[in-house]
Amino acid sequence: MMSDSTFLPQSGLAQLLTELAAGHRIIGPQVEQGAVQYRSLQGAAELPWGVRVAQQPGSYRLQRQGSERAFAWANGPQALKPLLFAPRESLWQVVKTAAGLSFSETLPPPERLAVIGVRSCDLAALALQDRHFLQGASPDAHYARRREQLFIVAVNCSHPAATCFCAASGDGPNAVSGFDLLLDELDEGFLLTPGSEAGQQLLAALSVSGVTPAQRQQVEAQRRAAAVQQRTLPSSSLAGRLLELASSPRWQQIAERCLACGNCTAVCPTCFCHSEQEVPQLDGEGSEHLRQWDSCFSAGHSLLHGTPLRADTAQRYRQWLTHKFDSWHQQFGRSGCVGCGRCIAWCPVGIDVTEELHALCGDEA
Ligand code: SF4
Ligand code: SF4
Known part of the structure; x- marks a missing residue:
């Protein structure tokens, strides 16, 4: 898949966000209350530049490394879940009228969201939530309304936390599907890989260049290193065991x-x-x-x-x-x-x- 990739210098991130903002409200990672959280993003300066995260059982700490990367942190407390399956929301209302009771569905307003910084594990979780909420006899209208508008810019994890075990579960750390555009971050910029027609269109609007052999090797090494994780799962399937x-x-x-x-x-x-x-x-x-x-x-x-x-x-x-x-x-x-x-x-x-x-x-x- 890396054969489709192109290179965007770090200065081009602002252009990527400007193109995205032309059709979407952008949600991106930002430091808030001591954690990396998804919030409305106005520009590249709001991203968590130079931030890494140390995680252990019962512990999450931000670390300022002074690196010039925007996505060198591992997952914060939020996944995509709250953006699609709201923690609390109204499903319908009923009011008394002269003719009797009148029911109306309270769907969220249509809004095109683009989320940047999504990790491979959260793409796998999104696929599961899609199956739960969208497949079957009666798809969830509230989830569907948000999901159909979603544009996803994924980022491969370069610095997984000590608590991560996506390699053992088979869901990361490198994304293979479920995104519109995928970023691999290097010190000087990003390898961009399209994952959908919409992602390809966005890429076509950017000032990108070819990937050098050195950049390709660096990304391959980074991907391999991120897959070396400490935590494991029992070696045989847990289906029926617990x-x-x-x-x-x-x-x-x-x-x-x-x-x-x-x-x-x-x-x-x-x-x-x-x-x-x-x-x-x-x-x-x-x-x-x-x-x-x-x-x-x-x-x-x-x-x-x-x-x-x-x-x-x-x-x-x-x-x-x-x-x-x-x-x-x-x-x-x-x-x-x-x-x-x-x-x-x-x-x-x-x-x-x-x-x-x-x-x-x-x-x-
Ligand atoms: S987070 Fe879960 S496992 Fe931990 S104390 Fe709360 S309920 Fe128990
Ligand atoms: S590690 Fe597994 S069980 Fe724990 S929060 Fe992530 S997906 Fe859920």
Whole structure:
């Protein structure tokens, strides 16, 4: 695929953003509240130049390296998920009229978004969210409205975090599909590879040149180095294995540390569970139906006829890990984990899914 690539000098990034801005609102990585987060991007100067990220179980720290790169950081707390599956939104409204009740769908306004900086693991997560929200008898109209407008500029990871294990899950660190344009960042600029007709059109508007053999070698070496990661998964497939470990004492040992806070499910780019709620107007003239993210760790998530089926933390953690790594295989033909490592870094007590899976399966990490 690198044979399609061209070279854009670092000074050309402003031109790329200007071309993108002609048809889209751009969302890009920026440092906010001590983390790299996706926000509306006005120009290249707002990107996290010279920022790297050190991540460990329960720890995420920005580091200023003084390098001149804009994308040398590993994933922040956000994936694409909140941009497409809103944390809280209205699905429909109902109002009283003279003729009776009138229902109306509250779809988000059409907006063309372009996201720059997307990583390979998050492209894999997006593909899973697409399957959940768009395939089947009734595609989700809110997700579909946002998804059909999305333009993706992916960036291959040059500096994965210690918490990343996308190489083990098979979802990174180098993107192969699911993007419109792919960037490999070097000190002096970027290799650009188109992934769609729209990406090809954008590329055609830029002042690019051919890739030199030295640049190609540098990118190949960078891609190989990024695939060397510390964390691993058990060597054989987990499909059907965790369900057989439902009585393991390890679940209780995890529960003694787990706060049931739900951070892991909030940052996970593939978790899609939600709850719905009716919010009546105070004057009794109408009502709004809201959807919000939910979590395996909330009491209400397993509530049936007033009784929580999973009453304690051990059962809730078991539900999360077993669904994510085992029963997803029956549902989607693959694991629900793309190896982004967010649940490890953003767990306040540093519970590490890879360590727990090795312990449960009796494998060495
Ligand atoms: S389970 Fe953890 S590592 Fe896997 S995709 Fe979700 S947040 Fe990322
Ligand atoms: S595993 Fe960590 S992040 Fe997840 S609910 Fe427990 S304490 Fe919170």
